[in-house]
Amino acid sequence: MEAVITVFLTILGIYFSLGLLFGLYFIFLGATKVDPFMTDSKKKVRLLLFPGVVATWPFLVGKLIKPKTLN
Amino acid sequence: MGLDYTLVLWNKHKKTYDKIIGFGMLLYLLVFIILTLVLNPETTAETMIIRAFGSLAVLMLHIILIIGPLSRLNPQFLPILYNRRHLGVSMFLAALVHGVFSIIQFHTLGNVNPIYAVFTSNMDYGSLTNFPFQVLGFLALLILFFMASTSHDFFLKNLSPKIWKGLHMMVYLAYALIIMHVFLGAFQQETSPFTIGIMVIGFMLITSLHLISALKESKIDGLKSEKADDGWLKVCGADEIPNDRAKIFTVGKERVAIFKYDGKLSAIHNVCKHQGGPLGEGKIVDGCITCPWHGYQYLPQNGQSPPPFTEKVVTYGLRLDEGMIYINPDGFEEGTEVEPVKC
Ligand code: HEM
Numbered sequence: 505m506e507a508v509i510t511v512f513l514t515i516l517g518i519y520f521s522l523g524l525l526f527g528l529y530f531i532f533l534g535a536t537k538v539d540p541f542m543t544d545s546k547k548k549v550r551l552l553l554f555p556g557v558v559a560t561w562p563f564l565v566g567k568l569i570k571p572k573t574l575n
Numbered sequence: 576m577g578l579d580y581t582l583v584l585w586n587k588h589k590k591t592y593d594k595i596i597g598f599g600m601l602l603y604l605l606v607f608i609i610l611t612l613v614l615n616p617e618t619t620a621e622t623m624i625i626r627a628f629g630s631l632a633v634l635m636l637h638i639i640l641i642i643g644p645l646s647r648l649n650p651q652f653l654p655i656l657y658n659r660r661h662l663g664v665s666m667f668l669a670a671l672v673h674g675v676f677s678i679i680q681f682h683t684l685g686n687v688n689p690i691y692a693v694f695t696s697n698m699d700y701g702s703l704t705n706f707p708f709q710v711l712g713f714l715a716l717l718i719l720f721f722m723a724s725t726s727h728d729f730f731l732k733n734l735s736p737k738i739w740k741g742l743h744m745m746v747y748l749a750y751a752l753i754i755m756h757v758f759l760g761a762f763q764q765e766t767s768p769f770t771i772g773i774m775v776i777g778f779m780l781i782t783s784l785h786l787i788s789a790l791k792e793s794k795i796d797g798l799k800s801e802k803a804d805d806g807w808l809k810v811c812g813a814d815e816i817p818n819d820r821a822k823i824f825t826v827g828k829e830r831v832a833i834f835k836y837d838g839k840l841s842a843i844h845n846v847c848k849h850q851g852g853p854l855g856e857g858k859i860v861d862g863c864i865t866c867p868w869h870g871y872q873y874l875p876q877n878g879q880s881p882p883p884f885t886e887k888v889v890t891y892g893l894r895l896d897e898g899m900i901y902i903n904p905d906g907f908e909e910g911t912e913v914e915p916v917k918c
């Protein structure tokens with residue numbers, strides 16, 4: 505059981521650490537690349553989105569890497 | 576639909592609802608604390624905070640889960656449904672206070688990482704009466720975090736509505752985990768009878784309301800449409816649809832709204848591109864079908880949001896025969912122009 509717990513919490517920890525890094529990148533640079541509508545948005549909006557970006561970063565990384573389709 | 580993202584889609588009503596949520600939460604905490612001081616004066620401040628915020632969070636979760644079926648049964652509740660997101664985020668914050676205080680209170684004494692301690696300070700995973708119920712609370716809180724943090728429209732759009740919906744359906748998993756968290760916890764702590772009461776009554780209320788509204792919807796679905804020779808479906812008389820309004824039908828597996836306006840009929844897919852609101856429960860405003868949930872608009876003849884917006888929904892072919900409306904069950908591509916039928 506302890507092994508399972510350790511693995512689970514380690515994965516969780518890594519997931520959120522990477523999310524934190526991506527979140528910082530996103531707030532300062534990535535936001536407009538993911539969604540062009542972000543260009544006009546205020547700083548506070550990006551701060552509001554920050555926790556969600558940390559939580560769902562793999563999906564947003566996917567959006568950054570994939571060539572832009574019609575939106 | 577926004578051309579840029581605002582903080583929150585505020586309007587006057589929303590602000591009123593947010594005030595109600597804020598005051599309601601404060602009032603609950605105040606009453607809880609006064610009652611505890613009167614009935615159970617030895618309770619420490621930490622325990623009081625843990626219990627007050629934990630029970631506040633479940634109470635709010637129950638309200639959130641009840642609003643959905645309630646507003647399907649009675650449209651008067653719809654305004655609360657639109658504000659459910661703010662209720663959800665507030666509920667998460669209450670649960671977060673509860674969780675963080677519990678962890679500080681019970682798991683920060685040793686020299687291991689407190690989160691690790693939540694999982695390992697009691698290893699009785701095989702037991703029912705001594706199960707580490709805190710773990711269930713932690714997992715529920717994790718789910719609630721995912722939901723609360725992605726509640727903004729930005730995520731609805733950028734995660735795709737499908738993933739977003741899936742994520743938010745996990746509220747039921749969180750609910751199950753929380754039920755077990757409270758009941759297994761009750762073996763080990765003196766959980767207040769009040770909390771147990773909320774949970775039992777709430778569970779019965781939530782399941783019965785979901786059942787009733789599902790039953791009601793399946794009746795609506797069962798009623799509809801007769802097949803004509805060419806595969807088109809006969810749905811209803813043109814005079815049964817009120818002006819500037821729609822009737823909703825199940826066509827194939829999809830729900831379709833048939834609108835009547837300016838002596839014309841048009842049919843579009845009933846599901847709003849924003850958050851899946853029921854377009855057929857909306858009205859024609861300024862010549863546009865207007866979603867009853869947050870006001871996204873679509874032109875009836877082509878299912879497109881008026882420029883500069885870019886949302887598009889599926890449109891359907893109609894014909895009129897002796898006052899009866901027939902619909903082609905095969906919808907067109909999203910945003911296809913269809914000549915409205917005169918009636
Ligand atoms: C990290 C996550 C969590 C931890 C460590 C945790 C821990 C605890 C503990 C230690 C208790 C017993 C408190 C006592 O009676 O002295 C408790 C009770 C309770 N928890 Fe949690 N919890 C967590 C998450 C949640 C969540 C997400 C909810 C609901 C949204 C919740 C709802 C409750 C309720 C309703 C009680 C019973 C309160 C009462 O005695 O009236 N908990 N939790």
Ligand code: FES
Pocket residue numbers: 847848849850851852853866867868869870871
């Ligand atoms: S669901 Fe939000 S406007 Fe239609």
